[in-house]
Amino acid sequence: MPLTAARKPAPEQGLGAMTGKRYIESLKDGREVWIDGKRVDDVTVHPAFKPMIDELARVYDLQNSPKYRDAMTCIDPESGQRISVSWMFPRSEVDLKKKRKNSELWNEFTWGQLGRSPDILAPYIISALHLKEAFSAVKHPRCDFGENLVNYYRHCARNDLFLTHALGDPQVDRSEQTQNEQRKVREDEEVALHVVEETADGVIISGGKQLSTAASHSNECYVALSATFAKRNDPKCVLAFAIPTASKGLKILAREPVSRWIGSWGHPLQMLDEQDCMLFFDHVLVPWDRLFMLYDPTPMVRMLGAGGGSVNFNFLGWSNLCRAYTRMTLMTAVATMVAKAIGVYEYREVAAKLGEMVTYCQVWEHAMDGVEHAAGPTPNGQWTLGTGRGLHIWFAQISGRMTELLREICGSGIIMQPSENDLANPEIRKYLDKYMRGKDVDVEYKSRLFRLAHDLAASSFGMRQDIYEYWHGGDPNRNRINLMRSYDQSEMMGRITDLLKEPLAHGEVD
């Protein structure tokens, strides 16, 4: 069993919980990032990446500050080092509560806008650990995949590394999939990531991955297969591994930034553009000790519970649940403040829309209590939350609804607001004070509030967040189908079958 008290500590001592300075320095490593037709020399100073990187550096510093150190870091019992709670292996209910608090803080600091923060990606590796034996059961003469996973976890935890992850194939031609037989994935070797050859040092791989949020400013790329597509016809396309983001031959294409007006009072969220990237692997070496799966998808299928197998979809744990909650409560509070700022708060229709938003927040609170209540240990001693599988799918659908409600409550004010420079210009300011103020609030307050709503529900940043919420967990329709196929309805169906055999006997009591 991995990570029990009996295990001998691995020799590697890391650098401990990440600091802001160390994080920024770690990104100056020659990585090959492209944006808008140009190669980026240094992501830490490029305007498309710097604001996000600086924000993360700020949070890394907070986790080491006297105020948050005890909540966001802990002592790793194996190495004795102080590590981030995001990388803590939870061994008890108390540990899970600590992880919740840490995730709440990460999301408080980043306003629930980072779908792929370091705190969200660490659990991908931690949750795989409980299947260490399954990974080891797939044999290869060059390495033990399960041991690789455990060692990789230690390396990440002790150095507090920031991972990105990439699961999907490039969106080139999906026509070989059918509605019901999703295993028949198109396996054009020029497109899907595949092994080119084995060498003494590792495997050489080529192919693309769509897509990988935050790859541009991550330390490591964790690459695997998505739940439904872990089974392939061609074993060469079956692999899971993690390599440094600066690996030779790995080319990262970042999309156009969705943020404008960075640093403006009125657009506080736009510095949280976490970037989305394509990954192109051109004969990249994956060392043997960085491979977790090769040619045989069994462990990944078990881990992700694809197609209704064993379900462990709570792998995202607290981080994603807390993030969704912060995002929901933020949108609801902004909508409420907007309604008050223009005097529509008392109208029945508006109040009902706000009530609908509050309902979603409260259902989420109940659900978080529920997954906490259903928490328990896995056979290797890892404490894990109860399943949140349906919850993640549901969020894909209500997130869009919340955006819609916020837009409806705002009316045209969500787009028609003066800028900070307009506010600062005395010549025009007198008109703004008169015609663009709100109910009992001045134009400065009102325009900043509405521009925050614009960040959330109308800007290119807000639209990207909305699209992210819909797709990031995989195709919601496919997820619903997988959930439906694994959902046990036998008891009720049995009762109905009995009912169909014999009519209800009205008024008869045994």
Ligand SMILES: Cc1cc2nc3c(=O)[nH]c(=O)nc-3n(C[C@H](O)[C@H](O)[C@H](O)COP(=O)(O)OP(=O)(O)OC[C@H]3O[C@@H](n4cnc5c(N)ncnc54)[C@H](O)[C@@H]3O)c2cc1C
């Ligand atoms: C902003 C954003 C960030 C993301 N970040 C990450 C990340 O960090 N890491 C990562 O691994 N992934 C990430 N993803 C990818 C995400 O997991 C995928 O978008 C999702 O799995 C859907 O796949 P796709 O985009 O290739 O769409 P497609 O699968 O190409 O779907 C396109 C359309 O075709 C339909 N369709 C496709 N196949 C079928 C079929 N067999 N039968 C019927 N209809 C079908 C779909 O329902 C959809 O309407 C991100 C996505 C977004 C939008």
